[in-house]
Structure formats: C-alpha cells, structure tokens
Amino acid sequence: AQTVTQSQPEMSVQEAETVTLSCTYDTSENNYYLFWYKQPPSRQMILVIRQEAYKQQNATENRFSVNFQKAAKSFSLKISDSQLGDTAMYFCAFMKSWLDGSGAGSYQLTFGKGTKLSVIP
Amino acid sequence: DAGITQSPRHKVTETGTPVTLRCHQTENHRYMYWYRQDPGHGLRLIHYSYGVKDTDKGEVSDGYSVSRSKTEDFLLTLESATSSQTSVYFCAISESRGSGYEQYFGPGTRLTVT
Numbered sequence: 001a002q003t004v005t006q007s008q009p010e011m012s013v014q015e016a017e018t019v020t021l022s023c024t025y026d027t028s029e030n031n032y033y034l035f036w037y038k039q040p041p042s043r044q045m046i047l048v049i050r051q052e053a054y055k056q057q058n059a060t061e062n063r064f065s066v067n068f069q070k071a072a073k074s075f076s077l078k079i080s081d082s083q084l085g086d087t088a089m090y091f092c093a094f095m096k097s098w099l100d101g102s103g104a105g106s107y108q109l110t111f112g113k114g115t116k117l118s119v120i121p
Numbered sequence: 122d123a124g125i126t127q128s129p130r131h132k133v134t135e136t137g138t139p140v141t142l143r144c145h146q147t148e149n150h151r152y153m154y155w156y157r158q159d160p161g162h163g164l165r166l167i168h169y170s171y172g173v174k175d176t177d178k179g180e181v182s183d184g185y186s187v188s189r190s191k192t193e194d195f196l197l198t199l200e201s202a203t204s205s206q207t208s209v210y211f212c213a214i215s216e217s218r219g220s221g222y223e224q225y226f227g228p229g230t231r232l233t234v235t
Contacts, residue, residue, distance in 0.1 A: 004163075033221050045164075045211060045226035052221055091163055097222065106171065107152055107215040107222040108179065111163035 006112035023092030039089040125227035144212030152215035153195040157208040
C-alpha cells in the first residue's frame, strides 16, 4: 500500500513571497502520478498540478511548480508570488494505475493529511 | 468543471436510518469514486466504479455500499447510519488527460449523523 506524508500541518507566508509545501511518499511502484490539490474555504477540491513519475522535468503551472525527487520519494510544491486567494488546504496525492483481472483500471488516489496555508496581507 | 453534481449538499439524519447520496456526471466518464474527508485524515477512498455495475471497495468501505446502474449516476448508501459516518463526502471522476489520468471532484456533501 502507498502512503503519503505531509509533515507541515500549517504554514503561513506573506503576500507576494514564495512558500514551499513538503510531501513525501512511500511506494514500490515505478510508474505513478503525483498531484497537488487545493481546497479553499468553499470546500471545492481543485487540481493544481500533476507530475508523471517517468518524467525528469519538474511540472510547472503559472505560479505553481514542483520539485520532484524520485529517488528520495519527495514531491514539494512551490508557490511563487503568493496571493490572498492561495489561502487554502493543500493536499498531496499519489495515483497508481493497474489492471485488475477484468482488464479494468482503477486510478484511485491516496492523499496526505493536508497542509493549511495562510497568506498574510 | 467536469460536470459533476452531488445531492443532497447537506443532510442531517439520525443514527440507524438509511441514507443515500447521489453523484451525477454528464460527460460519460467510466471511472467514478466516493471519498470521505475527516479532520486529520485527508480524503480516503470508500468505493469506486470502473463501469456500469462494476464496483470495488476502497480503504474505508465498512458500513457503505454503492451501486451504478447507469453511467451517469453513482450512488453511495449508508445502510444504517452511525455517528462515525458524520463526514464530508466527495464524488470524483477520472479523466484521461494527455499521457495520464486526472481526478476531478464534485462539490461535496456534508452529512451529519445525530
């Protein structure tokens, strides 16, 4: 079974500064995907960024980027130029895909417990 | 927006009563999931479906059942609700994007069992 660990329950950052959220995971799989989701106070789960394990290049999406270290099983999220709207819970998630006997895939997610990020004006 | 709706959005029920939550999607996705979110636990998978009438258990399936009689609807049933099932329930779909799959979530249902 996979486990995902987010060691920072809460963090804060000044508006316009940069912050990095940590995530580590444990798996014996070689092919998988990693994700960061954002959950603002509205409760909606929003996909922020995705990283394929077979890609060495780190994923970026506008102000969001990741530092993926496969050997260390580390997947951190960097938010640049933090904005008040970035205030939210952030969840790291792992996806393994496999085929069961029927040939169907699963693509289920295993989540970390989350990091609550507060952006301070 | 992956066209996912959940109903009801909020529900209060009494211990021992049956409860059914509905997830509806409009884009013909094959894979659908039910998660629960509790403080200190993140989201945990309850059940998932990989096609009509094809379902399987997740990490926290005890006390829950699911059904999928048509592609667009995935129902989660609590046969006899308990206070430990007070939670926020999220439905999700998996969608192929580029070289992999991504999951998109519905707005959630807050269930309180008194």
